[in-house]
Amino acid sequence: MAIDFQRNQGTLIIEAAERVDSTNAQRFLEDLDAAIEPTDQVVILDMEKLTYISSAGLRVVLQTAKTLQRQNSGFALCALSGTVREVFEISGFDQVIAIHPSQEEAIAALKG
Amino acid sequence: MAETSGPYRILVVDDEPDLEPLVLQRMRRAIRSGRYQFVFAQNGVEALETLNQDDEIDMVLSDINMPQMDGLALLSHIPDVAPDIHAVIISAYGDMKNIRSAMNLGAFDFVTKPVDFEDLRITIERALSNLEAWRAATASRERLVALENELDVANKMQQSILPTEFPRQPGFQIHGSMTPARVVGGDFFDVVYLNNGRIGLAVADVSDKGVPAALFMMASRTLLKSAAMGLKTPREVLTEVNDLLYDDNDAMMFVTLFYAVYDPATGEMTYANGGHNAPLIVHVDGSSTVLPGTNGIALGVMPGMSYDERTISISAGDTVVFYTDGVTEAVNEESEEFGMERLQQVFTSQPIREAESATQAVFDAVNKFAGNVAQFDDITCLVFRRSEP
Numbered sequence: 001m002a003i004d005f006q007r008n009q010g011t012l013i014i015e016a017a018e019r020v021d022s023t024n025a026q027r028f029l030e031d032l033d034a035a036i037e038p039t040d041q042v043v044i045l046d047m048e049k050l051t052y053i054s055s056a057g058l059r060v061v062l063q064t065a066k067t068l069q070r071q072n073s074g075f076a077l078c079a080l081s082g083t084v085r086e087v088f089e090i091s092g093f094d095q096v097i098a099i100h101p102s103q104e105e106a107i108a109a110l111k112g
Numbered sequence: 113m114a115e116t117s118g119p120y121r122i123l124v125v126d127d128e129p130d131l132e133p134l135v136l137q138r139m140r141r142a143i144r145s146g147r148y149q150f151v152f153a154q155n156g157v158e159a160l161e162t163l164n165q166d167d168e169i170d171m172v173l174s175d176i177n178m179p180q181m182d183g184l185a186l187l188s189h190i191p192d193v194a195p196d197i198h199a200v201i202i203s204a205y206g207d208m209k210n211i212r213s214a215m216n217l218g219a220f221d222f223v224t225k226p227v228d229f230e231d232l233r234i235t236i237e238r239a240l241s242n243l244e245a246w247r248a249a250t251a252s253r254e255r256l257v258a259l260e261n262e263l264d265v266a267n268k269m270q271q272s273i274l275p276t277e278f279p280r281q282p283g284f285q286i287h288g289s290m291t292p293a294r295v296v297g298g299d300f301f302d303v304v305y306l307n308n309g310r311i312g313l314a315v316a317d318v319s320d321k322g323v324p325a326a327l328f329m330m331a332s333r334t335l336l337k338s339a340a341m342g343l344k345t346p347r348e349v350l351t352e353v354n355d356l357l358y359d360d361n362d363a364m365m366f367v368t369l370f371y372a373v374y375d376p377a378t379g380e381m382t383y384a385n386g387g388h389n390a391p392l393i394v395h396v397d398g399s400s401t402v403l404p405g406t407n408g409i410a411l412g413v414m415p416g417m418s419y420d421e422r423t424i425s426i427s428a429g430d431t432v433v434f435y436t437d438g439v440t441e442a443v444n445e446e447s448e449e450f451g452m453e454r455l456q457q458v459f460t461s462q463p464i465r466e467a468e469s470a471t472q473a474v475f476d477a478v479n480k481f482a483g484n485v486a487q488f489d490d491i492t493c494l495v496f497r498r499s500e501p
Contacts, residue, residue, distance in 0.1 A: 003331055021488065022321050054489070055319040055368070055437075062364040091368055091387035092409030 002033045010041040011111070013103060017049035020057030029060045036064070038071055042110045045105055048079035053087055065097055074110035078103050118147040120240050123165070125152075125159040125174040125186065126202070131227075135223065138229040148236075156181025156189075163193045168391040170241055173232075176210050184210065187217035196247060200238045200340060203225060242394040267292070267452065270326055275303045278467070279311065283376045285312070285465035288434075289493035291462060291487070298325030298335050298367075299436045299490035304340045309376050312340045315434040315494050316369040319410075323378070328365045332411070336369065346371045346384035347421040350408060354386065354419075357412035370434060374426070374496065381432065381496075386411045389437055392452075393438040393468075396429035396500070398460040402452070403432070432466045432495040436476070438491035442478045450481050467495040 001024040005014040013090040014035055035056050036043060047053075053061075061077070076098040080088065085099070089093040102105035115167035124135055132152050142148040150428055151166065153159040163169060172190065176183035198220040203211050205224040214222060220239045223232050264480040270292075288301045298318030306312050314336055318325040334358050334400040339349045349371055357367065370391060383403065387410030394400040406420040426432065435455070442450040458477045464470045474493045 018171060023488070025320065054319060054441075055366075056321070058410075059319040059364050059366065062366070066364060082477075091366075092407070093387070093408075097407055097413050 001028050001031075003035065004103065005035045007037075007040070010039065011107060012036060012040040013046060014020055014043065014050060015046045018104050019052040020050065020060070021052065021054040022056040024032050025054070028057060029063060032035035032060065032064050033067075036067070040068075042074040042107070043068055043076075044103060044106045044110070045075075046079050047084055048081065049093055055085050055091070058087065058091060058093060061108070062093070065079065075111050076100055076106040076110055077105040087108045120147065121168045122152065122171045122173055123151050123159060123162055123166075123169050123237065125153050125154075125156065125172060125178070125183070127175065127178040131175075133363055134227075134393045136341065138305065139233070142233070144348060155179055158187035159186055160189055161194060163190070163197075167194070170197055170243060171236065171448075172197060173202065173236070174199060175202045176204075176207070176214065184213055184217060187214055187219055191218065196243075196250070198243045200235055200239055204241045221356075245267040250401070266323065266326055270300075270329070273330070274300060278303060278353050279305075281376070282499065284311075284374065284499055285497045286311070286495070287468035287471045288315075288492070289471050289473070290490060290492040291438075292321075292490045293487045294321050298322075298329050299426065299492040300329050301434065301492055301494040302333060302337065304337055306340065306373065311376075313372045313374065313432075313434065313494060313496055314340075314369060315388065315391075315436060315492055316367050317366055317436040317438075317490070317492070318367045321490065322365070326366065326393075328357075330414075332367045332369070336371070340371070345421060346373055346382055347419040350384045350386045350411065351417070354411040354417050355410075358415045361412050364413055366410040370375060370409045372496075374430070379426050379428075379498065381426050382421055382423040382464045384408060384419045386419060389435060389440065391430045391435070392433040392459075392495075393424070393426075394431040394457065394459045394464060395427070396463070398463050400456045426498045428498055429500040431459075431462065431467070431470060431495060433459075433470070433474070434492075434494040434496070436490060436491035436492040438487075439474060439478055439493060441489060442482050442487070442491065443485055444481050445483050445485055450478055454481065464497060467497045469494045470497065495499055 001020050002017045003014055065075050078100045153162050157180045173185055174183040201214040201219045201222040203222055221235050223235050274290055286303055290299050291398050298321050299300035301315045304312030318329045334352045339352045369386040370388040372381050374381045384406045385406045390402045392400045393403055406422050408419040409417050440450055458473050471493050
């Protein structure tokens with residue numbers, strides 16, 4: 001698991017890569033918490049390079065969504081690969097977390 | 113080292129009577145500040161008696177040459193009477209032979225005569241500091257052992273709530289099993305006896321593993337059972353369990369849960385799905401399909417969610433295989449996933465005769481596939497089979 005992020009005018013784009021499973025989910029959560037500032041209005045989690053996410057990883061995404069909801073920030077996922085998308089679809093979380101095909105579309109949707 | 117703890121009780125063993133007043137005089141500051149307390153013995157025999165009677169002693173400071181029992185003999189007896197103390201030896205200058213013997217017998221350090229009291233103080237502090245670290249490590253190890261014992265109990269409790277006896281009726285058979293990845297897991301399955309001979313079947317997977325997941329699993333399983341007993345339809349059961357789990361769930365734990373009710377009177381199975389892998393229905397000829405999907409999100413994270421349900425007809429000889437993603441996402445040495453196709457192949461290669469052997473066949477196939485790769489997720493499989501006439 002590795003994350004990389006960049007911030008531009010209140011929009012934080014986080015790119016997650018490799019695998020997130022129960023062995024590194026806690027670190028994933030800590031890395032996301034460290035990256036996100038209360039002043040971020042829009043946070044986009046780009047999963048293009050993420051090859052696998054377990055239920056422990058899903059929980060981290062949900063925790064992050066809840067944190068951002070509390071601070072009234074927009075949150076979306078984008079660029080999910082086939083297997084990662086499947087995990088979100090099976091669990092039904094694609095119904096409660098916005099998912100977009102690309103960063104551009106996610107930004108457009110959130111910044112309206 | 114901060115000189116705040118103590119007092120440390122130090123047993124000084126020497127046959128020369130002038131050491132006692134000297135120690136008391138030169139160490140008076142540490143004695144007055146309450147860091148050191150000294151007790152004295154004239155030889156090894158007396159020292160062992162003192163150690164036997166006084167279990168507050170932290171350290172022994174002993175001469176080597178003494179009548180009755182010398183310092184080396186004393187050292188050899190210390191582990192029996194006081195295993196958790198350190199010993200420092202006072203030896204003649206240059207007496208390497210005795211110093212080596214003393215160190216081999218477990219002495220922590222040595223000082224030489226004539227005693228330099230500043231050097232002695234530093235040596236005592238080093239010994240005490242090491243003693244503290246050693247005692248802390250021992251305590252941690254004991255705590256770890258206690259924790260492991262508790263985990264073992266948790267594992268037994270968890271395994272004990274999973275069904276081990278399954279209904280064997282003329283109309284159908286059920287069998288299931290769960291293998292946790294760690295000592296305690298987050299998967300579970302259940303068989304609930306409902307009114308009018310109906311049977312509730314559940315398979316579930318709590319996010320994450322270990323103790324928190326196991327606690328959430330216990331809560332989920334209890335809520336499911338009580339909701340299921342309330343004579344409700346699967347969709348109502350999931351709606352209720354979801355709302356109950358959502359309360360006070362800041363950790364955003366969740367459980368994916370598939371719940372089905374089989375009615376032997378009609379041969380129909382009604383099910384609802386809370387974000388779980390859809391089970392497989394295997395026909396008599398070994399062909400299989402995934403049960404048609406129903407909308408529903410994993411339980412515990414969003415209140416007021418609604419769940420769809422479906423009813424399918426189970427033909428005689430049909431088998432429904434419920435499982436968790438520990439089956440389909442098991443990984444082999446080439447980092448490939450077991451996947452749905454391999455699961456389906458289990459049943460094309462060997463026709464299902466009974467629920468128990470079908471469950472075993474799934475576990476065998478997954479274990480063979482994984483080879484030497486350590487299991488990283490709980491594996492659960494629950495099989496329902498409608499008997500052939």
